[in-house]
Amino acid sequence: MISYLKTNTLSSTSMNQVLIFVGLALISGFGLSFGIHSLLVGHDQTFGTSREVPWGILVSPYVFFACLSTGLCIVSSLGQVFGIDTFRPIVPRTVFLALITMATGLMCITLELESPWRVGFYALLSPHQSSNIWWKTTIYSLYLIFMLFNFMSLALKKKKRAKIFAIIALVTVTMGNLNMNSDMELLGARGFWSENYMPLYFLSLSTLTGCAAILLFSWLGKVFGGQILNIEDHRALKSTGKLFMVLLLGILYFTGVKVMGGFFPQFTKNPEAMSLLVQGGFALNFWIGEVALAVLIPLGLILVTRGTNSNILAIAGFSCLLGVFVLFYDLVIVGQLIPHYYQYNVVDLPKYYTYNPSLHEIMITTGAIFFFLAAFVLGEILFKKTYSS
Amino acid sequence: MKVKDLENLNNEGVDSLSSKERRRFLQFGLSITGVFLGGSIFSLTSALKAQGALRGGNIPVTDFPYSPHYTMVIRQNHCIDCERCLEACRSTNSVPAHGYRTTILERSVPIAQDQRERIFMPILCNHCNNPPCVRVCPTQATYKDETNGIVRMKPEKCIGCKTCMAACPYNARYFNEENRAIDKCDFCYDTKLKESGGKITACAAACPANVRIFGDLTDPESDAYKLIHSPDKVVWVLRPETDTLPNVFYMNA
Structure with missing residues (x-):
């Protein structure tokens, strides 16, 4: 157990903190340099994707960070939009986390594009209003700007202005999240994820990851800054923990629906993909990642400690984030592995297509994660006062 | 009973x-x-x-929404897998070695107990009337030609997101690393139809068994029109469950 003391003093930035930031930034730069190399030589040389499986692992961190940012925005709105006092202490850090997670997500998707230099030009000059991808990217880019203004207003203690930007950002990111679902649903031609529960599932998952990130990074922030949690912080984390637990139960239900679909084809619109996920080649990912890490372990930890121990809450949050990352990897990849002409008795057509992430893709993903971590540490160094106010 | x-x-x-x-x-x-x-x-x-x-x-x-409304009828029981169509497509449209616009699938269809029939099934872009690839493209790099209904590409607009590849139920698209854009069958619009007045595609011209019949659905004199409207023939499309309304038809004739 940890003791809860009210602390008013903020420690100055130490050399160790700067070194940690530099170390994380260097690893991030090294990882992302693989992305630059891929852009120069072409993805056919460096990526594990193919004609049959065109989307690789890099789409997963994009979806993961975008959903995480959505969740962080939703939880931050509890304090700054809906005025729930308990959540107020965690608002500034949560808003900053929402900002950097979305930036990381957009960076991932940019590096996943083969010709990203055309985006700026033709997304503006030749927009396609029927395209969910266009809407999603536009919405998320606007959201990033709104969150930036939200954080700046918080840093400048302009509460009213901050609230206005928070409301706009909340509406915007919810629209983006619903687009994310439509995006996947449109690809239903290939047995992708077009289940009826998906919009609610995406929104619940997003809020869940938001809570998990707050539990983990609030704790990490305090450890990094050498501070002790004060009573308000602890109360906020405890409330976040309760919300986290309720959402875990909700996601447990959706996971149950997946299991049903995996074993009984009549419960799903894409039985081949669900079977591959639940009892096929992705079963290890599903049962360890999506079931154990994402739901059961965090739920067990919270129930055992009754959600009062901040250290345990942080571990539960970490476990959940890890599991949900695996979940999004499965979500992106599994649907693509169903062959286009699987019902036509085609000779030599495999039962499932295969995809394995290449070194470049793994390094870029690692670089993106470390980019986020470096940005988080930078935030802890630069915005101590904002966080503690 | x-x-x-x-x-x-x-x-x-x-x-x-x-x-x-x-x-x-x-x-x-x-x-x-x-x-x-x-x-x-x-x-x-x-x-x-x-x-x-x-x-x-x-x-x-x-009414047909396009004029001419280009179509292709595949008489699949005539196909002998000689692959001349594939070669013609490659040379006419400068298709790189790492991709293809059309290919031939070999099917082994059960016809009775312990008996299977070997069928060659040419596939290409179906130029759907409800094309999912067009719907998902964020920059209108791929679009449905308003005149003739061909699903075409503007490579200079392609950002390489590959959503169209993921959305296509027919595996008809590939990423051309040479111009860093998606490439696909356009019924040889750029290389033959536009220049020779819209008569025939390279693959149809090269086929020695008249498997690929290219034509206009609005022209009753077109061979494709006649085949599709033959009362004694069964016509079908690939993957009708995807609701894409293809313009490539299959038949045994």
């Missing part, structure tokens, strides 16, 4: 059938005939509507 039981039943005859039941039976038969014989029906109605027709529903038949 077993066959023997059926044989033991008395024949009730048709005299006892009410006129309402007769009409329903006739409507059902006409609907099925309409679905299998009308090329325009396949092209313009969704799979759901076609399924509705099979259950006795109504099929709205409207």
Whole structure:
């Protein structure tokens, strides 16, 4: 157990903190340099994707960070939009986390594009209003700007202005999240994820990851800054923990629906993909990642400690984030592995297509994660006062 | 009920059938005939509507939305897998070695117990009337030509997100690393139709067995039109469940 003391003093930035930031930034730069190399030589040389499986692992961190940012925005709105006092202490850090997670997500998707230099030009000059991808990217880019203004207003203690930007950002990111679902649903031609529960599932998952990130990074922030949690912080984390637990139960239900679909084809619109996920080649990912890490372990930890121990809450949050990352990897990849002409008795057509992430893709993903971590540490160094106010 | 039981039943005859039941039976038969014989029906109605027709529903038949409305009929039982069409496509459209616009799938279809039939099935872009690839493209790099209905590409607008590849139910697209854009069949629009006045594609011209019949659905003199409207032939499309309304038709003729 940890003791809860009210602390008013903020420690100055130490050399160790700067070194940690530099170390994380260097690893991030090294990882992302693989992305630059891929852009120069072409993805056919460096990526594990193919004609049959065109989307690789890099789409997963994009979806993961975008959903995480959505969740962080939703939880931050509890304090700054809906005025729930308990959540107020965690608002500034949560808003900053929402900002950097979305930036990381957009960076991932940019590096996943083969010709990203055309985006700026033709997304503006030749927009396609029927395209969910266009809407999603536009919405998320606007959201990033709104969150930036939200954080700046918080840093400048302009509460009213901050609230206005928070409301706009909340509406915007919810629209983006619903687009994310439509995006996947449109690809239903290939047995992708077009289940009826998906919009609610995406929104619940997003809020869940938001809570998990707050539990983990609030704790990490305090450890990094050498501070002790004060009573308000602890109360906020405890409330976040309760919300986290309720959402875990909700996601447990959706996971149950997946299991049903995996074993009984009549419960799903894409039985081949669900079977591959639940009892096929992705079963290890599903049962360890999506079931154990994402739901059961965090739920067990919270129930055992009754959600009062901040250290345990942080571990539960970490476990959940890890599991949900695996979940999004499965979500992106599994649907693509169903062959286009699987019902036509085609000779030599495999039962499932295969995809394995290449070194470049793994390094870029690692670089993106470390980019986020470096940005988080930078935030802890630069915005101590904002966080503690 | 077993066959023997059926044989033991008395024949009730048709005299006892009410006129309402007769009409329903006739409507059902006409609907099925309409679905299998009308090329325009396949092209313009969704799979759901076609399924509705099979259950006795109504099929709205409207005009072809394009003029000329380009189509290709694949007489798949004629295909011998010589691959001349593939070579012609490559050389005409400068298709790089790492991709293809059209290919031939080899099928092994069960026809009886322990018996299978070997069928060669050429595939290409289906130039759907409801193309998912066009719907998902964020920059309109791929689009449906408003005049002739061909699903075409503007490579300079392609950002390489590959969503169209993920959305296409026919695996008809690939990423061309040479111009860093998606490439696909355009019925040789850029290389042949535009220049020679829209008569024939490279693959159709190269086929020694007349497997690929290219034509115009609005022209009754077109071979493709005649084949699709032959009352004694069954016409089908690939993956009708995806509701894409393809303009490439398959038949054994």
